[in-house]
Structure formats: structure tokens, C-alpha cells
Amino acid sequence: MADVTFTVDGKKLTAPAGTLLIEACRAHGIEIPAFCYYPGLSLQAACRMCVVRLEKVPKLQTACTTPVAEGMVVTTESPEIAQARKATIELLLGNHPLDCPVCDAGGECELQDMTFKYGAAESKFVEIKQHREEQQWSPVVYFDRPRCILCYRCVRVCGEGMDVWALGIQNRGSGAVIAPNKQDHLECEECGMCIDICPVGALTSGTYRYKTRPWEMSHVGTVCTHCGDGCKTTLGVRRSNDGMEIVRGDNRDKSGINGDFLCIKGRYGFDFANHADRLTQPLIRQADGKFKPVAWEEAIEYAGKRLREIRDAKGGSAIGVIGSNRTTNEESYLLQKFARTVLHTNNVDHHRTADYPAFAAAMKGREEASLRDFGTAKAVLLLGGDPTEQHPGLAWQIRTGVRLHGTRLYAANHELIKMRRQATSFLQIGEGDYAALIAYLAGDNSALDGNGKASAFRDAIRQEESLLVVFGSEFRGGEMDAIVRFASSLPHAKFTCLGDYVNSRGAADMGLYPDYLPGYVPVTASGSFAEEYGGTLPQKPGLDLVQMFDGAARGEIQAMYIVGSNPVSRYGIDPASLRDTFIVAQDLFLTETAQLASVVFPAADLYEKSGTVTSTFGDLQLVRKAADKAGTRTDFELIVRLAAAMGAEVKKLVPFGPGGVRADFGQARGAQSGEADRHGVWLAAHHLEPKLSPFDPYAIFDEIQRLIPAYDISRLDLMAGNDQHVRSGLVQIRNAGERRDLVLPSNDTLFTSGTLGRYSTMLHSVLEAREPAETAAD
Amino acid sequence: MATLTTHPDCVPLISYRFGKGATSIDRYIELEGYESARKALAMGPDAIINEVKASNLRGRGGAGFPTGLKWSFVPKQSAKPKYVLVNGDESEPGTCKDRLIFEHDPHSVIEGVIIAGLAIQAKMGFIYLRGEYRYLLKIMERAVEEAYAKGFLGKNIFGSGIDFDIVTQTGAGAYEVGEESALMESLEGKRGVPRIRPPFPAVVGLYGGPTIINNAETIATVPHILRIGAAEYAKIGTERNGGTRLFCLSGHLNRPGVYELPMGYNLKKMIYEVGGGIPGGRKLKAVVPGGSSTPVLLPEEIDIGMDFDQVGKAGSMLGSGGVVVLDETVCMVEFALRTMKFYQHESCGWCIPCREGTDWLKKSLTRLHAGGAVDKDIDNIRYLAENMLGRTFCPLGDAAAMPTIGFVKKFRKEFEDHLEGRGCPYHHAREERVALV
Amino acid sequence: MQTNTIFSPELAARFDRLVTLYPVKRSALVPMLLYAQDEVGYLTDAVVAEVAERIGISELDVRNVVSYYSLLRTKPAGKYHVQVCTNICCMLRGGNEILEHCKETLGIPNKGVTPDGMFSLEEVECIGACSWAPAAQVNYDFHENLTAESIDKVLADYRAKAGK
Numbered sequence A: 001m002a003d004v005t006f007t008v009d010g011k012k013l014t015a016p017a018g019t020l021l022i023e024a025c026r027a028h029g030i031e032i033p034a035f036c037y038y039p040g041l042s043l044q045a046a047c048r049m050c051v052v053r054l055e056k057v058p059k060l061q062t063a064c065t066t067p068v069a070e071g072m073v074v075t076t077e078s079p080e081i082a083q084a085r086k087a088t089i090e091l092l093l094g095n096h097p098l099d100c101p102v103c104d105a106g107g108e109c110e111l112q113d114m115t116f117k118y119g120a121a122e123s124k125f126v127e128i129k130q131h132r133e134e135q136q137w138s139p140v141v142y143f144d145r146p147r148c149i150l151c152y153r154c155v156r157v158c159g160e161g162m163d164v165w166a167l168g169i170q171n172r173g174s175g176a177v178i179a180p181n182k183q184d185h186l187e188c189e190e191c192g193m194c195i196d197i198c199p200v201g202a203l204t205s206g207t208y209r210y211k212t213r214p215w216e217m218s219h220v221g222t223v224c225t226h227c228g229d230g231c232k233t234t235l236g237v238r239r240s241n242d243g244m245e246i247v248r249g250d251n252r253d254k255s256g257i258n259g260d261f262l263c264i265k266g267r268y269g270f271d272f273a274n275h276a277d278r279l280t281q282p283l284i285r286q287a288d289g290k291f292k293p294v295a296w297e298e299a300i301e302y303a304g305k306r307l308r309e310i311r312d313a314k315g316g317s318a319i320g321v322i323g324s325n326r327t328t329n330e331e332s333y334l335l336q337k338f339a340r341t342v343l344h345t346n347n348v349d350h351h352r353t354a355d356y357p358a359f360a361a362a363m364k365g366r367e368e369a370s371l372r373d374f375g376t377a378k379a380v381l382l383l384g385g386d387p388t389e390q391h392p393g394l395a396w397q398i399r400t401g402v403r404l405h406g407t408r409l410y411a412a413n414h415e416l417i418k419m420r421r422q423a424t425s426f427l428q429i430g431e432g433d434y435a436a437l438i439a440y441l442a443g444d445n446s447a448l449d450g451n452g453k454a455s456a457f458r459d460a461i462r463q464e465e466s467l468l469v470v471f472g473s474e475f476r477g478g479e480m481d482a483i484v485r486f487a488s489s490l491p492h493a494k495f496t497c498l499g500d501y502v503n504s505r506g507a508a509d510m511g512l513y514p515d516y517l518p519g520y521v522p523v524t525a526s527g528s529f530a531e532e533y534g535g536t537l538p539q540k541p542g543l544d545l546v547q548m549f550d551g552a553a554r555g556e557i558q559a560m561y562i563v564g565s566n567p568v569s570r571y572g573i574d575p576a577s578l579r580d581t582f583i584v585a586q587d588l589f590l591t592e593t594a595q596l597a598s599v600v601f602p603a604a605d606l607y608e609k610s611g612t613v614t615s616t617f618g619d620l621q622l623v624r625k626a627a628d629k630a631g632t633r634t635d636f637e638l639i640v641r642l643a644a645a646m647g648a649e650v651k652k653l654v655p656f657g658p659g660g661v662r663a664d665f666g667q668a669r670g671a672q673s674g675e676a677d678r679h680g681v682w683l684a685a686h687h688l689e690p691k692l693s694p695f696d697p698y699a700i701f702d703e704i705q706r707l708i709p710a711y712d713i714s715r716l717d718l719m720a721g722n723d724q725h726v727r728s729g730l731v732q733i734r735n736a737g738e739r740r741d742l743v744l745p746s747n748d749t750l751f752t753s754g755t756l757g758r759y760s761t762m763l764h765s766v767l768e769a770r771e772p773a774e775t776a777a778d
Numbered sequence B: 001m002a003t004l005t006t007h008p009d010c011v012p013l014i015s016y017r018f019g020k021g022a023t024s025i026d027r028y029i030e031l032e033g034y035e036s037a038r039k040a041l042a043m044g045p046d047a048i049i050n051e052v053k054a055s056n057l058r059g060r061g062g063a064g065f066p067t068g069l070k071w072s073f074v075p076k077q078s079a080k081p082k083y084v085l086v087n088g089d090e091s092e093p094g095t096c097k098d099r100l101i102f103e104h105d106p107h108s109v110i111e112g113v114i115i116a117g118l119a120i121q122a123k124m125g126f127i128y129l130r131g132e133y134r135y136l137l138k139i140m141e142r143a144v145e146e147a148y149a150k151g152f153l154g155k156n157i158f159g160s161g162i163d164f165d166i167v168t169q170t171g172a173g174a175y176e177v178g179e180e181s182a183l184m185e186s187l188e189g190k191r192g193v194p195r196i197r198p199p200f201p202a203v204v205g206l207y208g209g210p211t212i213i214n215n216a217e218t219i220a221t222v223p224h225i226l227r228i229g230a231a232e233y234a235k236i237g238t239e240r241n242g243g244t245r246l247f248c249l250s251g252h253l254n255r256p257g258v259y260e261l262p263m264g265y266n267l268k269k270m271i272y273e274v275g276g277g278i279p280g281g282r283k284l285k286a287v288v289p290g291g292s293s294t295p296v297l298l299p300e301e302i303d304i305g306m307d308f309d310q311v312g313k314a315g316s317m318l319g320s321g322g323v324v325v326l327d328e329t330v331c332m333v334e335f336a337l338r339t340m341k342f343y344q345h346e347s348c349g350w351c352i353p354c355r356e357g358t359d360w361l362k363k364s365l366t367r368l369h370a371g372g373a374v375d376k377d378i379d380n381i382r383y384l385a386e387n388m389l390g391r392t393f394c395p396l397g398d399a400a401a402m403p404t405i406g407f408v409k410k411f412r413k414e415f416e417d418h419l420e421g422r423g424c425p426y427h428h429a430r431e432e433r434v435a436l437v
Numbered sequence C: 001m002q003t004n005t006i007f008s009p010e011l012a013a014r015f016d017r018l019v020t021l022y023p024v025k026r027s028a029l030v031p032m033l034l035y036a037q038d039e040v041g042y043l044t045d046a047v048v049a050e051v052a053e054r055i056g057i058s059e060l061d062v063r064n065v066v067s068y069y070s071l072l073r074t075k076p077a078g079k080y081h082v083q084v085c086t087n088i089c090c091m092l093r094g095g096n097e098i099l100e101h102c103k104e105t106l107g108i109p110n111k112g113v114t115p116d117g118m119f120s121l122e123e124v125e126c127i128g129a130c131s132w133a134p135a136a137q138v139n140y141d142f143h144e145n146l147t148a149e150s151i152d153k154v155l156a157d158y159r160a161k162a163g164k
């Protein structure tokens, strides 16, 4: 819209016509106080805090409902206005418990700030305040009624934002109150948005309430460790007797690709880190078959020695390596490098949750969509998948687009997924009809019985100028190719392939495959890598995950190095078949897989390390060390030390020390790690110059950028904490269509998260709380 | 059940069919019923609106907005359907006039809706009665049925080729739902919380379509204007205040009741002659001239004509036509308290100043009346009211604040008499008076 | 058309029609709740559930609305619900005294219900009878220009009515 010019407090400002005064002012650094106004949510004009004076208008007006107009003259601060705001606060405080000293929001409370600013110190009222007992509405949500100022933010974010509509307003007048959908409790997606958006301490969370004071925490922005959306989360951490513990997760500053959104996993699912079963000591299996806690040195020396023996005796092909969907890019990269250069094997794989090689092959340099794009998309085509359950961040972005930018959503699915409620057009198809659907969309009328709906669906899509195409794990190999080819007939199409875990995409990009090196370079053509790594790399494609276990059962695979992965339960491996395999497992917990290991290393989780991860959208983000757990080591460090124990030359594995390394010197490793000292000791012991730690992931990121064109992004922006989109256009890959399909979707829901989720008390209690309701439902 | 009271000065215009069996459509037709609707059909939209403008009819719901002008705001072209909405929520304490119209002349409301519909080219009208008026809903439903049967409603009304439907319903107990935008929310099945304006109903109203909303009396007056002609009608009243209105006289009067009097009729006469003066020869203490929301007038302020402009000049408002008379035995603190109790009970709770303000005012006044207040509480009461005024989301906040400010300003002494444990000095006086009633 | 309803066939039929009268179904909500209350006595969970289903909104939505309107109740009232106005005009003419008198004769407090469930009592805001004050409503019937004697008679008549 055309710009208009108007005057605020004597300053001439311009903004697009129709912009709300409150927004226009904020954009120019003029803060107008407001409780009920919240960007992106419907207008209320209920709190009356944003009143301003418009020239030639008799009454004060609410800036949150006044669109700027040409020549408008506005006063935002004056004795009259201050008095109006003061009076409003006095009224609010009249019945407010003022229990700030124990209130979660104390120190972060908008009511406190306003009171401080406009001063309503002495109370005009002598009547006693009405006390109401605090209510627990769900494992996550608590409600403290007297603190509520009725700004209706929670009601709106739950309804308009989440499309859950679980909160309402009941009674009227001074009896008005926020009410949960099940009378005395909530049945919802437990996202905690209502808590985060509450300007006071009326809504508090089961994890955080009464746990700490805001100023006791330090805040570290990092990436959620759960699903493949890669939401940014700001973790509040504080000292605990075994390191740094996480007490809160939110994204209030709205930085990051997810705005202020987080789902229950991102917001509360960090508690697995403090689970009693967390491993904090290395274990070695004894002759009697029992595990014995041992010192780090002993465990590493032992594991290194055995692996070396097996490699030297049987060759690398007798060893298998399984990587993780939750470790950083640097760790996955390092793991495959370790496998190929130290173990001399291509037997490398991971639990595949999406067919990324096929996707890369299909893309042939076309553009990939960032999660950001969905918030403002013109049109989205959602094929398969259930974002609400499996990609909550994406679901949020799509809803935002639909709500605020009129995004047209076309969804086709065999289930009646919830997102159909946002859909301009929803097409239900048979479970096996996805390939047919693509063929149909591509123009083959015989593919689907062209019921009117399908053709209307297709016609509408063909009208779209620019389209974001998202497909779920229902699509594999050749089908992806078909989708991409079809959608590429539209002027501007971007694509997203949905995979499950925080770094599933990274694991693929970093070459945790038997047949691909990092960047999907075939092992059969390892040119640049061979050079960089020095010496020759195994040329023959190795065994994939399933083949490795078959091999183990046949005794051909004698050792396995399993990092942050639980294939035994995932793929239902028969424990007996691994009886004679020497397994080194590193993980957070004694998983079904770790239980079969000979050596177990306690590993740090994603919140306890630094590095980068790549979301399923190809959004590359910085992971910052927030928490710290005594007795654990990062996977990165463990790989390096294992290599050293095997007699490998560490300098070759991690280019550290003097000599043109472009890495930053580990500053980004997070404040309270204490790693430095540990390294100091280790470095000294190995006569290494403690210039740059060999445990510094950025040393290897350097190499990643050098070798994988797609990762050649602005390092400066990345380090500054800005998400960068990998340049998937640069990926060179020959058609990967005919590879064996090993994709095994995790089928996680909003409240599960693979093995990790099993150790989250919060996710558990929510599932339990829902049991009755769920069973009652059917 | 409820009946009109008359007095030689009364001008039976709106009430001209009362008590003549006009609830039956045939009788209504005998009494020139539905002729105005036929006229309107012949006149066409612009002529109707001009006629109503010329009549100087002003809204009887309280605000006194010129009706013709309001109608002229409705856009001629509209993608969304247009609606006519009759506000029969009549809940302003002191007001009980719309009730008489529905009870004695239901067809005049229907005819008025049809004419309004023709004026803005709407195809549908709604008549919303307050929930307590269930017996009137029965009467209105029957009248509407009759009109359908006669072909005055439904498809091709009066053979004109125009379709028009009317739906009648009641609310369920909420004063705030009388506020025009809250009423639309209620009619859409929601909580009676008002809407953000602009946009105004004439542009975006019911179901998002252009809507005129008028008080029942306003609407029922329209057919009479067309019946006798705008010029005639305007002549009855005063300048810019055309015609007659139903005044509800209540409180300490010998002949309380609802009377139809010309706009601008002298308030003093209304009390002492029409209303028969004050029982027991007691002295007049105060008058609330236009329903509980209007600031109180002192005996020396009542020698004024009862139209929107003159009462306005006197520092109050004509409001909804409810004239409440208070004699010397009334405790003004108790009266102020009872008034505030009402607004506290009826605040929808949406906005802070009204929700919390009415609550704290009620608490403070309660304490004051009980003798538990100190001097600064009186200032505090005024402070609270003054800080509500003009700051709330809808006018209910003002409606609660204005009278309160008036009471404190004009009866401060009486407020002070309650201080420091003295409590209400009026108890025995009240008992005597009640004995008299 | 809704099968298996908790309402009488007449009322169910009325509801089926009601939702068709308006441009949007939801407009029928407030009247529906009132009629349902008249038949069932108060708005039980079952009523809320069926009304929500008929309108096609959540029960929460229905409750939000129910709790807003003062005539709608979620607890039983007496067969005859006596609503005495004590607002200004009635107050001036003895409304409070009428209320007190009812409390005594019925032996129940404001918002109380007689043990036999015959009467319930409620102090209410202006009911639109200001010129005929003091006034009260029993269910939907108006009783005006009340005195202690006349209200006694009113109550007696209802008791008698209930008798047969």
C-alpha cells in the first residue's frame, strides 16, 4: 500500500497506509504500552493501555485499532495519557495478589514493568482481595486466576494461532475468567504458547513454575533436538550440582525460523537430560556379562585396542558404523571420515527417515523451501505427511501464512489430517495412491479415477504462480522425481522433503551412507575427498544398516561402532544375532542397543554441545552449548579420542593447530563448558599445542565448507546466529532412484520423540493424562 | 398487562392504536395499518429516507441520533446482504416503554421494519426482545405469522415483487446486549461483547452486512410519520426534536406511568401535573431524567423542555425517556450504590476500566453507605468514575461513570454525612416512606 | 434433523427449524438455550452437549455463552422462579422490602430454593416495569405494583396452581 506521512510526538513518520498506529510507532522505536495487543493476533482494544491522543478527536483513542492516516497528528505520552494508564494499572492491581516475590513472571512481568513506568504505588482500595486457589489444567499448564489481567492473548494464540481453541472466556463483568475446554482441565496440544504469551504469571508451566528466578538463569539460543523442523529455542540454564541444568525453553525474542512458536517438545521436552537413567560413566562388559563402570581412559583405550585388532585382522569391511539423526553435522561428518580413513570401511549408515539422496537427485539444482518461506507463502501443496503431529513448526508456519497472508493450502492425504481445516482444497486419497496422485497431477488422467474433486484440485494448483511443494515420507525414489518434474511446470516452485529428526538431513548431507560421501558424492568417485583426507579411501560401496546386522548375524561383521542410535529396537534386531559382535555404543541412555554393547560411552545431548544442524528444509543453524552434564562427553570428542586410541593421526582427522586453519577458536563453544581445561590436560598429555582444540567442531566445519559446495554459506551470518539456507542447488548427484528403499519413518506424534522421548517425564505425563480421554473417545 | 396512562396533554400518535385490539392484523388494517408500508413501496428508498430526515425523528434508544441520517449511511450497493435490526432489549433502569408498543401494537413494529427495509433495500429484519419479555415474543410471533399470511412478509410482499423476511427472538438477560454491536454479537450466538468501531453497523454490521439498528419505539414511529406526513410530525415536537415520545414516569409520583407526550414537554409539568406530584406532599429531591445512565438533576434544574438538546444543556441527557423522581426521603448514597450495583452486574467484563472500575465503585459505595469510609474515599469514588469516563471500550463505562460523578458533585454533603461510622442517616425516613407506599 | 435427542419431540422439532431461520446456524444458540432451560429446568451437561452438536460448535463455546447471560442457569431452580427487582425505581417504591418479605414467607435466602423445590428466589436487575414498581417476575409472568399482601397472594396462587 502507498505510504502515508503522519506526526507522532512531533516526529514526522511514514508507514504504509492502513498500518496500525501501534505497529507504525514500534517500527520507529516509539513503544506504546499494551497488554491485549499482540502482533498477528486479532484486535481486542480491551486493556486500554495503548490510549493516545489524536489531534481534533475528543476522546483518547486506542493505538492498537487506529490505522495511520495521512496528516494524522498523534501524542503518545502526556500527563493526560500517563494518568489514564496509571488509573488502568491501579484498577488491575486492586485485585492483583502482588505475590511477585514468588511469581514465575517476577522480573519478566509486563504488569510489573507498566507499574514501574506509570507508578501506581499506593493502593486506593482497602477491600480485601479475592483469593482463588491455583488450578492445574494439564501436566503442562497451571492457572493462577487472581494474577490474570484478562488480556485474552492466551485465548487467541490457542485458537487463532494453534487452531486448537481450548481456552475460552466465561462469566461476565468482574467475574469474567479464562476457562479450559474440559471445565476443570485442558485437552489440547500442550504447546505452552498460552503460557509463553501470558504477560503476567497467570499461566505457568509444570516444568518451570517455582523453580527459579529469571535473573538466576543465563539464556542460550540453540536448536530444538527433536523433530526435523529445527525450531530455534532459547534455553534458560542455571548451575546445578552436576553441571548446568536447563530449566526453561522458549523463544520469546521471536528470533529464528519459528518466530515465537515452539511445540511441547521444544518447550518442555528437554527434561530427558536430567533423567535418572542418564549415563554418566563409561561401561565395559565383564566376563560375567555384567557392565562395570570404568574410567574414561580405560574405556577408550580398550575400545580403541579391540577395534584396531579387528581392523588389522579382518580389514575394515568387518566393521560397521551407524551414525545418528541427532548429532551435529560436524559429528556426522567426522564419524564417516573416521570410518573411511581410520576404520577403512564404507559400512556406514544411519536410521534413514527420508530419501534425501533421491530428493537431491530429483531437485537437479532446483530451489528448496526454507521453513521461513511458509509463513508468507502464496500457495502450498502438501502431499502426504501430517505436520500437526510430526512437523509442528511447519504446521504453525502454514497456519500463519493462511491467517495473515492468505496462503492457499492444497493438501492431499489418505488421512483426514487436521491441516485440512486450513486447506483451500483438501483431497482424500487411498493410502496406496500417492504415486497415482502425482501421475494424475502431472496430467495422466487415467492415474486417479478423476472424480470431480481431484480435477478441481489439479486445476486450482495449475493456476498458482508460485507454489511451495512439501511431501512426506510417503514418497520415495522415483516418485519424488515425478513430483519435482510436475511442479517445475509452474513458474516458481520450491520444494521440501519431510524427514523426522533434528539432523536427519545433516546425517544424509554429511555422508552417513555406505554409497555416498558427504554432499552425495559417490564413494566410487571420491576424488576431492581422497585428496583432502590424504591416502586412498575404500572405493566399493559398503553395507547398509540392514546388511550390516545380517552380516553380524553371519559373523562377517565383527565390530560395530554405534553412535546416538538405537537400531536394535528400531529394526527389531534379534539380540542373539549380535552375541559375538564387538559393539561400541555411545548414547545418553542404556538403550536396547547399548545393552548389547561391549563398551558404552556416555554421550552429551544436543543441548550440551556446539556445532551446526541442518533442518529437513535445508535450514542450517548454529547449535550452542547451553547445558552441561558431568560425566558425559560430546560425540565429537569421543570419536577423536577413539581415533587417537587406535593410533590414528588426530591432526589428519581434525585440522587443528597451526597452519592456516580458518576455524574460529571455539569461542562459540558456550560459556560454561569447562571443556577448555579438560582439553588443556588432554592436549598437554599428547604433546599438542593448545592453540585450537581438536575437539572444536568449527575446525571440521571449515573442512565441510571446503568440500561440500552446498554448505559454502556465509560463515559470518551463521556464527552471528542467523539461520542460513544450504545451497542445495549446488548438489551434484546422479539419479538415486534405483537404490534400495531403507526409509523407516519414525511415526512420532506431538508427544513422542523416538528413544529420547521415552526419557522425557513431561512427554510421558502428558501421554498418561490423555489416556482416559483417548480411550473414552473411541 | 402493562398499560398506557393518559393525561390531557398527551398526544396519541405512537399510542394511537393502543387498547383498540390492534394486535389482530385485521383490526390493525382497519386503523390505517400497513398503508404506510404501501406508501413506502411507492416512494422508493431515497424518498423514504428524506421523509424520515424531514421528520426530525431522533433515536429513542438513548443516544438520540437522527434516524434518517443514520439510514442514509447505508451504502446503496453492497456485496453482503443488508439487515434491519430492532433493538427491543429495553433494559435501561427507568425504561419500560418499548414493552407497551410490542404488547399493544406489534404490527406497527413490523410495518416499521418493512419500511426501514425498503429504505435501505434489505431483505431481512430481526426483532430482538430482552429475554424477560417472553410474553411479548409470543405476541410478536403471532403478529409476524399474520403478516406472512396476508402476504405483507415473505416472497413478493404486497405484490411488489420484493421479498422481505422477519425473524423475532429474545435475548437471555444482559443489559449490555442492548448496545448495538453487542446485540449483533448476541444475535450471532455469541457473548454480548461489543465490537470495535469503526467500522460502524451501517457499513459492517450483522453477519458483516450493512445494518441499521434502531430502538423499537424509533421503528414503530416511522409508519406514523408516513401516515401523517413528516411535516406534521415535525411540528409536534421542538426544533431538531420531532414528534412525541413515550416517557416512563417512575419513582415517587402519585401517578407514575408511561405517557406519550410531545418532545420538549416541560419536565416540571411532567412531574407535578402529568405525574400528579409527589406522594404525601413530600419535597422533591432529585430527578434522573433519562434512565439510570443520565446524570441527576436538582429541583432547581428541572424547569426545562424534555428534548435531547435542552436536557443536554442542563448537563444531563434525555436518554431512553425514563424519568425517575426522588423525594426527600431518598438516601443519595444508597441510590448511587444501587445504580452502580446494576452496572457492576451488567458490565460485560471486556475492558479493564469498566470491569474493574464498576466493581471498585460498588465496593467503595457499599462501604461508604455502611459508614466504613473516610473523607478521601469520596474523592476516590469521584477519581475512579472520572478515570472511567471516555476510557472504556463501549459507552456502558460512561453510563456508569456519568451519574456517579453527578451524585458526588451535587450531593457531596450527603456523602460526607455517611463518613466515619455514622452510616446512613436516612433509615427511618425510608421506613416511613415505604409505609406510605 | 437430529435423531436420539434428550428433548421432547416438539422441542426437537422446533430446534430443527430454528437453525434454518438464520443466515448462520449459530444465531439459534441463545434462544435454543433458553427453550432448553424452560423444558429441562436448567442447562445440564447433556443439554450443553446436544446444543453444541446441533449448532456445530464446541461445548466450551456453548459454556462461554451460557455463563454470560443472567437468565441462563446451570443449577436447578424452583418450579416457580421468583425474581424480585430491586433496581432504582423498584427500590424507591419498596422493592427491597418485597424481597425481604419473600425471603421470610418462602423461608429461603436470595438464590435459594425451597426444600419442596416449589419456589426459588432471586434478586434481579430492572425487568422493565419501572412505572409499575415494585415489580417481580415469576418465571416469565410479570407481577406489578406489588405490596406485601399482593405478593403473598401471588405466591399462594402459584402454590395452588401446582396443587392441581
Ligand SMILES: Cc1cc2nc3c(=O)[nH]c(=O)nc-3n(C[C@H](O)[C@H](O)[C@H](O)COP(=O)(O)O)c2cc1C
Residues within 6 Å of the ligand: B058, B059, B060, B061, B062, B063, B064, B065, B067, B087, B088, B089, B090, B091, B092, B175, B176, B177, B178, B179, B180, B181, B213, B214, B215, B216, B218, B219, B394, B395, B396, B399
Ligand atoms: C450499555 C448500553 C445499553 C443500551 N441498551 C439499549 C436498549 O436496551 N435499547 C435500545 O434501543 N438501545 C440501547 N442502547 C443504544 C443502542 O446502542 C443504539 O444506540 C440504539 O439502539 C440505536 O437506536 P436508535 O437510534 O433508534 O436510538 C444501549 C447502549 C448502550 C451503550
Ligand code: SF4
Residues within 6 Å of the ligand: B176, B194, B346, B347, B348, B349, B350, B351, B352, B354, B355, B392, B393, B394, B395, B396, B397, B398
Ligand atoms: S465498557 Fe468495556 S467492559 Fe464495560 S460493557 Fe463496555 S466493553 Fe464491556
Ligand code: FES
Residues within 6 Å of the ligand: B093, B094, B095, C085, C086, C087, C088, C089, C090, C091, C125, C126, C127, C128, C129, C130, C133, C135
Ligand atoms: S427498576 Fe424495577 S422494573 Fe425497572
